[in-house]
Amino acid sequence: MRRTLFIFLACVFACLQSFAQNSANLAPTPPMGWNSWNVFQTNINEPLLKSMVDAYVSSGMKDAGYTYFVLDDGWMSMERDANGQLVADPKKFPNGMKEFADYVHSKGLKFGIYNCAGTKTCAGYPGTRGHEYEDARLYASWGVDYLKFDWCYADGENAREAYKTMSLALKATGRPIVFSLCEWGTHQPWLWAKDDGQLWRTTGDIGPAFSTDIKRDGWTALCVLSILDRQDSIRQYAGPGHWNDPDMLEVGNGMTYNEDKSHFTLWCMLAAPLMSGNNLHTMSPQTISILTNKDVIAIDQDPLGVECFKYAMTADSVETLVRPLVNGDLAVCFLNRSDKPQKVDFDWSAHSINDAISKTDADFTKTTYKLRELWSKKEMGTTKRPLKQAIPPHDVIMLRLVKQ
Ligand code: GLA
Numbered sequence: 001m002r003r004t005l006f007i008f009l010a011c012v013f014a015c016l017q018s019f020a021q022n023s024a025n026l027a028p029t030p031p032m033g034w035n036s037w038n039v040f041q042t043n044i045n046e047p048l049l050k051s052m053v054d055a056y057v058s059s060g061m062k063d064a065g066y067t068y069f070v071l072d073d074g075w076m077s078m079e080r081d082a083n084g085q086l087v088a089d090p091k092k093f094p095n096g097m098k099e100f101a102d103y104v105h106s107k108g109l110k111f112g113i114y115n116c117a118g119t120k121t122c123a124g125y126p127g128t129r130g131h132e133y134e135d136a137r138l139y140a141s142w143g144v145d146y147l148k149f150d151w152c153y154a155d156g157e158n159a160r161e162a163y164k165t166m167s168l169a170l171k172a173t174g175r176p177i178v179f180s181l182c183e184w185g186t187h188q189p190w191l192w193a194k195d196d197g198q199l200w201r202t203t204g205d206i207g208p209a210f211s212t213d214i215k216r217d218g219w220t221a222l223c224v225l226s227i228l229d230r231q232d233s234i235r236q237y238a239g240p241g242h243w244n245d246p247d248m249l250e251v252g253n254g255m256t257y258n259e260d261k262s263h264f265t266l267w268c269m270l271a272a273p274l275m276s277g278n279n280l281h282t283m284s285p286q287t288i289s290i291l292t293n294k295d296v297i298a299i300d301q302d303p304l305g306v307e308c309f310k311y312a313m314t315a316d317s318v319e320t321l322v323r324p325l326v327n328g329d330l331a332v333c334f335l336n337r338s339d340k341p342q343k344v345d346f347d348w349s350a351h352s353i354n355d356a357i358s359k360t361d362a363d364f365t366k367t368t369y370k371l372r373e374l375w376s377k378k379e380m381g382t383t384k385r386p387l388k389q390a391i392p393p394h395d396v397i398m399l400r401l402v403k404q
Contacts, residue, residue, distance in 0.1 A: 029303065159186070194242045199245040
């Protein structure tokens with residue numbers, strides 16, 4: 001009898017432990033942070049990155065809710081050591097990775113790192129295949145809080161099994177580590193990765209362009225609109241603890257102010273992880289104002305965790321997107337996809353918004369909402385009157401609708 005009770009209690013304890021590490025607790029809202037890839041690729045080193053950590057705090061990014069500081073590809077030596085362990089490149093990180101992780105933690109941030117399910121990373125550094133448990137233990141010993149796990153040099157591997165193995169290896173460390181699957185949506189991770197990780201890439205790599213993809217050597221970097229157009233059919237798979245990841249932000253990397261603003265708005269409408277990817281040390285006040293707009297971030301971080309959907313598109317290329325929020329609020333974004341100024345003329349009373357996923361049913365003839373534009377911070381009246389507003393090329397009007 002005592003033995004049975006002991007086994008029962010042991011099982012309860014194991015369940016509680018696994019529950020504590022369960023995905024919903026690690027990312028109840030989409031993770032927010034910074035990643036080195038979009039701006040520096042493999043040209044990273046300790047002094048440069050420490051200056052990014054410092055700027056992360058002094059620029060107000062940390063206060064705005066960004067938490068993770070993630071090193072992408074290029075942090076390792078080209079070979080594992082004699083014991084088969086990964087080592088930080090001693091030229092780039094002369095004090096080792098634990099010291100760098102401690103520096104990140106000392107500023108109140110969380111530390112993330114990158115590797116790949118294949119035999120090599122995309123930039124040719126040692127991959128994790130066959131080393132899952134030892135790599136996970138190493139990361140845990142450094143204090144890693146987030147792992148981005150890529151999909152290069154993975155010929156012949158089964159994606160689902162490869163990501164499951166790494167997920168189990170991370171869980172076995174006992175350290176809560178956010179697991180970011182980066183296999184570009186090739187094997188539809190939204191159908192199977194919910195219990196393995198907290199976010200999964202849905203598409204190939206983003207580039208700093210709004211409406212035209214960028215041809216690169218042998219591959220194509222996707223523009224903001226191309227990525228947006230590939231999200232609609234998978235919105236039902238995202239939710240608290242498990243997010244569709246349309247890739248890191250390109251805000252501050254060369255698009256116009258309006259395009260950066262729209263890109264950021266759309267990612268917040270999509271409940272996307274917000275991983276900034278720009279030089280935090282040299283960013284302009286405009287870039288800071290975009291990345292730290294608390295009202296827009298609040299849309300991204302809305303606890304309901306429901307992604308937006310495309311509600312309508314007019315002939316002049318103004319697209320209307322709607323995101324249901326907690327307490328029956330709504331986020332409504334008018335996006336001018338064209339390169340000409342357009343006019344929005346939206347008579348709320350002629351529309352009702354229904355969404356089966358969130359069970360939203362907004363009938364503007366019965367319920368009135370107050371409108372607030374989240375970039376200008378202007379009150380825009382209520383849904384009793386049509387919204388008439390000019391909208392510049394590639395710009396957005398981003399409204400929060402609050403029930404009256
Ligand atoms: C892939 C990923 C990128 C980045 C690079 C690094 O292309 O999708 O986000 O991590 O690898 O080599």
